[in-house]
Amino acid sequence: MTTSVPSTERRLPVTTWLRMYLRLFAVQGAWNYETMLGNGIAFCTEPALRQLPGGIGGERYAQAIGRQARYFNSHPYLAGIAVGALTRAELDEVPATMIERFRTALGGPLGSVGDRLVWASWLPFCSLIALLAFGLGARPLTVVAIFLVIYNIGHLSLRAWGLHVGFQRGLRVADALAHPVLRKGPQVIGMLAALLAGIAIPLATREVVGGGRQLSSGIIILAMAGGVLLARLGGRVEGWRISLVVLAVFVLFSVIR
Amino acid sequence: MILLDLLPVALLGGFLGMDVVTFPQAMISRPIVAATVAGAFIGNPTAGLVMGAVLELLALEMLPFGASRYPEWGSASVVGGALFAAQAGSPAGALAASLFAALVTAMLSGRSMVWLRRLNASIAAREHDALEMGSGKAVTSLQLFGLSADLVRGFTVTLVSMLIFSPLIRAIVASWGTESQYSRAIVVVIVAAVSAGAIWKIFHLVPRARFLFIAGLAIGAYVLVSA
Numbered sequence: 001m002t003t004s005v006p007s008t009e010r011r012l013p014v015t016t017w018l019r020m021y022l023r024l025f026a027v028q029g030a031w032n033y034e035t036m037l038g039n040g041i042a043f044c045t046e047p048a049l050r051q052l053p054g055g056i057g058g059e060r061y062a063q064a065i066g067r068q069a070r071y072f073n074s075h076p077y078l079a080g081i082a083v084g085a086l087t088r089a090e091l092d093e094v095p096a097t098m099i100e101r102f103r104t105a106l107g108g109p110l111g112s113v114g115d116r117l118v119w120a121s122w123l124p125f126c127s128l129i130a131l132l133a134f135g136l137g138a139r140p141l142t143v144v145a146i147f148l149v150i151y152n153i154g155h156l157s158l159r160a161w162g163l164h165v166g167f168q169r170g171l172r173v174a175d176a177l178a179h180p181v182l183r184k185g186p187q188v189i190g191m192l193a194a195l196l197a198g199i200a201i202p203l204a205t206r207e208v209v210g211g212g213r214q215l216s217s218g219i220i221i222l223a224m225a226g227g228v229l230l231a232r233l234g235g236r237v238e239g240w241r242i243s244l245v246v247l248a249v250f251v252l253f254s255v256i257r
Numbered sequence: 258m259i260l261l262d263l264l265p266v267a268l269l270g271g272f273l274g275m276d277v278v279t280f281p282q283a284m285i286s287r288p289i290v291a292a293t294v295a296g297a298f299i300g301n302p303t304a305g306l307v308m309g310a311v312l313e314l315l316a317l318e319m320l321p322f323g324a325s326r327y328p329e330w331g332s333a334s335v336v337g338g339a340l341f342a343a344q345a346g347s348p349a350g351a352l353a354a355s356l357f358a359a360l361v362t363a364m365l366s367g368r369s370m371v372w373l374r375r376l377n378a379s380i381a382a383r384e385h386d387a388l389e390m391g392s393g394k395a396v397t398s399l400q401l402f403g404l405s406a407d408l409v410r411g412f413t414v415t416l417v418s419m420l421i422f423s424p425l426i427r428a429i430v431a432s433w434g435t436e437s438q439y440s441r442a443i444v445v446v447i448v449a450a451v452s453a454g455a456i457w458k459i460f461h462l463v464p465r466a467r468f469l470f471i472a473g474l475a476i477g478a479y480v481l482v483s484a
Contacts, residue, residue, distance in 0.1 A: 025281035030403035032377035033324065039381060039388070039403075042396045049393075062391025069388040069396055073324075076282055119320040120459055123284065127313055130289045134310045140293045140302035151284050190463035197456040198473020199480070204310050205449045206481055208352075209441050216481055222446045224474075227453025234458070239318045239451030240328060244360045246447055251357050254350055254435040 010091065012048055012167065019047040020083060024159050027079045035071045037079060042069035044083040049090055064090040067099060073107045075114020077158045082106050084166020085173040092170060102171055109174070113182050118158070121189040126151040128196040135203025260420075266298055266339045267416035273331035274366065274411020277321065279404050286331030288312030292338025292359075301342035308341040309334060311356055314448040318455035329370055332411045333363035336418045340426050350433030351426070353444050358422040366414045373410050377403050 012020075027040035045068050052060040068090075074082055085106070089099050130147035138146070165176045176182075205223065206216040230239050273294075276286035285291065289309040296305015312334050319327045337359025344351035380402060381388070387395035433440070460466040 025283075026279065026400060026404060028282070029279045029400040029407075030377050030381065031278060032374045032381055032403075034378040035381055036324070039396055039399050042388075043400045046393050046396060056393065061393070065391035065393055065396060066389050069391075115322055119322055123287075123320065124317055124456070124459055126284075127287065127289065127317060130287075131310060131313060134289070134306060140297070140306040143306060144290050144293050147287065147289055148283070148285065155283060187463055190460045191465060191469055194456065194460045194463060194466040194469040195473040197453075197460075198470045198475070199477040200473075201314070201449055201452055201456075202474065202477035202481055204314065205445050208307055208311060208445050209438065215438065215442060219442055219446050219449065220478075220481075223449030224453055226446065226450025227457065230450060230454025231457035231461075233454075239454055240315050240360065240363070243315060243447045243451055244357070244364070247353060247357045247360065247444070250435075250443055251350075251354055251429060254353070254440065255429055255432050257434040 010088065010167075012087075016047045016051070017163070020044050020087070021080075021160060021163055023047070024080050024083065024163065027083075028076050035069070036073040037076070038068070038070050038072045041072050041079065041083060041086065044079070045087045045090065048087045051091060060090075060093075063096065067096060067103075070103075072103060074110035075118060077118050077155060078110040078114040078162050080159045080162030081110060081166040081173055081176060084163045084168070085170055086166075088167045088170035094171065098171070106173075109177055113177055116186040117182055117189075118155075121186040121193065122154050123151070125189050125193040125196065126154075128193055128200045131204040132196060132200035135200055135205075135207050137207065263416060263419045263423075266295060266335060266419060267412050269295060269298060270332040270335040270415025271408045271410075271412030273335055274329060274414065275331075275404065275407045277329055277331045278370065279407040286334070288316050288330050288334040288337070291331055291334035292341075295335040295338030296342035299339050299342035304342040304344075304347060305338035307347075307352070308338045308355060308359070311352070311444060311448050312337055312359055314452035315360075317452045318458070320459075326371060327367055328360075328363035329366035329411075329414075330363055332366045332415045332418075333359045335415055336362045336422065339419065340422055343423070344426070344430060347437075348430050348433070349435060349437035349440050350430045353440050354426045354429040354433075355422075356444055356448075358418065358426060362414065362418040362422075365418075366411070369410050369414055373403075373406055376406065 023044040027037060027044055030039040042065050049061050049064045050056050052058060054060055068086060126147055129150060130143050133143045133146050166173050169176060202220045205219055209219060273286045273291045276282060292309030292312055293302055293305040296302045316330045321327055337355050340358055341351055341355035381399060384395045384399055
């Protein structure tokens with residue numbers, strides 16, 4: 001008999017959970033413009049789907065894999081929420097139409113929440129901490145370790161939490177997106193990052209150039225003026241492309257002069 | 258550098274290129290990590306870190322949002338870090354020329370990611386029936402293909418870039434005519450301006466961001482003056 005309400009007692013064997021967790025790190029392995037993360041979702045849910053009646057050669061397994069391999073997109077770190085929830089729905093034998101509707105509804109929110117929290121907040125924040133460490137004269141290994149440890153505490157926890165909460169709540173996982181870290185996190189991290197950027201950029205700049213206070217000050221003033229100009233241009237130009245052109249001209253000038 | 262010396266660097270570029278999207282996205286591909294590790298491979302992690310910091314300031318601008326097209330910093334940082342670290346004593350022009358090489362690599366490597374995504378799509382289309390029938394084997398093989406192809410992509414991009422840019426950077430540095438400190442200053446003005454613009458772009462909607470950034474600048478200026 002099928003049921004749309006997940007039973008709260010269901011648990012995954014530890015080895016299955018670990019397999020799914022490790023596979024999450026390769027969830028974007030076959031990322032493409034047609035199915036995006038779809039194949040990755042099937043890949044991550046597969047270890048748990050073996051528990052469906054009939055096992056790996058069963059009809060339910062095949063139907064579930066077929067469904068999960070279709071188009072899906074979300075932020076890769078929050079894909080664990082989808083993997084957990086979809087696995088739970090398949091194991092609870094929720095009707096296929098309901099799983100498909102749920103899949104369609106879940107992708108967008110997971111994408112936008114993840115982009116805001118990770119790509120637009122956590123990653124730049126951790127980069128700025130590493131740049132600050134560099135600007136304060138930390139050794140190479142220290143800078144690398146600071147960045148990787150801090151960043152990955154957030155990264156690994158987010159993936160583990162997503163898989164756990166997704167499986168625990170099944171189709172009711174949308175509530176998890178109201179978690180304070182997901183809702184308020186980007187704003188708080190953003191405020192800290194703005195402060196940190198003001199400190200880190202001048203110090204990192206000084207560390208690269210070396211030289212006297214006067215030169216450093218001149219560079220910072222010019223850089224901030226350039227930053228304001230680029231900010232005013234908004235999304236119309238990409239700074240790294242401008243950098244490439246300016247550098248090409250500078251290299252040419254310095255070689256032929 | 259001869260071809261045999263380049264292979265470990267190319268392999269590193271392959272693995273760190275994978276980290277950008279396919280596996281494990283632990284951000285070991287971020288420039289501040291990748292260039293430093295590449296520098297360490299050449300025996301000069303400090304130079305690698307300098308290049309890493311410069312590229313990191315630039316990379317703040319292009320974050321890897323979903324299906325957007327962006328430069329691939331992993332392999333590019335390995336190229337930039339290795340090239341700069343290989344210039345003994347960091348002569349004038351080495352930073353600017355190595356950064357130029359890294360940016361060209363990032364641009365080309367970003368394009369190679371688009372080609373790989375198209376290739377993955379065509380293979381997924383070929384396997385469509387098997388996937389719809391629920392073949393776990395098809396799912397796994399598609400995934401493994403994507404991962405291996407990305408490793409090969411990063412390896413190839415790094416190797417080709419190193420083969421082209423190693424002699425080119427040496428030639429550029431040998432005929433460089435601008436004083437060392439000013440060469441670095443120009444590079445730093447460019448990347449710091451891009452990073453300041455990027456910070457504004459990312460955080461301008463955050464409450465009090467402008468005030469906090471200016472407060473940070475004041476603290477940074479104080480540290481600079483008092484150091």
